[in-house]
């Protein structure tokens with residue numbers, strides 16, 4: 001996903017493009033049926049029966065344009081799906097499953113210039129995810145939530161700029177990492193380890209470098225986790241805008257169309273050790289509008305939030321806003337994500 005921070009603003013595109021205009025581009029015409037609904041011949045490459053003449057309908061809903069074709073053979077050729085949104089339609093027409101490329105094409109064709117640059121766009125998502133609720137006291141171990149106070153779900157304005165320094169002398173072999181099931185190789189790969197240095201904020205903590213989506217140069221911040229039970233468990237530097245970043249996003253290959261979303265930082269490393277690379281952390285159990293927009297640039301989003309009250313509330317709050325923009329599913333984990341064995345993780349994701 002190295003896109004120089006520039007991504008098509010899919011939410012805006014879905015509303016800005018008129019479906020009848022899009023059909024004209026493909027040499028087909030839809031007839032207005034009244035009530036914002038249109039009907040005509042199906043242009044999809046999956047449509048093989050000429051006799052189903054007026055089988056294709058499109059209508060403008062609150063979330064943008066939706067379409068369907070009721071021809072049984074056309075549905076079967078699309079794997080049983082009756083229809084979808086505008087992006088699904090262009091994906092089927094172009095035989096391309098990358099939302100990034102589809103969004104770029106639509107921008108180009110209709111001169112929209114609807115981009116999110118460094119996460120900044122003119123569009124706002126329709127609903128706000130709920131802040132996390134308090135975890136129950138009956139849990140054996142409180143789930144690893146990097147932010148223990150109420151997590152902000154508002155997107156903070158501005159951007160996170162790369163730091164002018166990098167922390168030195170990070171110990172990737174610290175016993176605390178082994179205790180959490182993280183190998184020295186994994187720790188070094190992520191740059192995560194014990195920091196003995198003289199930063200007031202981070203000294204004596206496990207530090208996590210956080211890069212922005214570009215992943216260039218130095219990290220934009222370090223998160224620090226206490227290892228002696230002291231609170232707060234996680235600290236972030238003042239001025240760091242957590243709502244703008246997803247941890248590990250910059251390492252996901254540009255070609256990846258699927259992203260797995262976890263709450264915690266340790267969870268990402270556990271999934272990595274199980275061979276799962278397209279995984280990001282919300283750095284908490286809520287997502288900002290900006291984080292949702294970034295996730296929606298993938299064709300498919302899998303939520304693997306922790307099976308506790310906060311994780312379930314976050315899943316419930318996230319499904320709908322993400323589903324408006326792209327395909328999303330939620331998996332119920334058999335335990336806290338940062339405690340799952342590699343075999344369990346692979347089985348869960350059917351890999």
Ligand SMILES: [Zn+2]
Pocket residue numbers: 042043044046047055056069070071074075
């Ligand atoms: Zn059809």
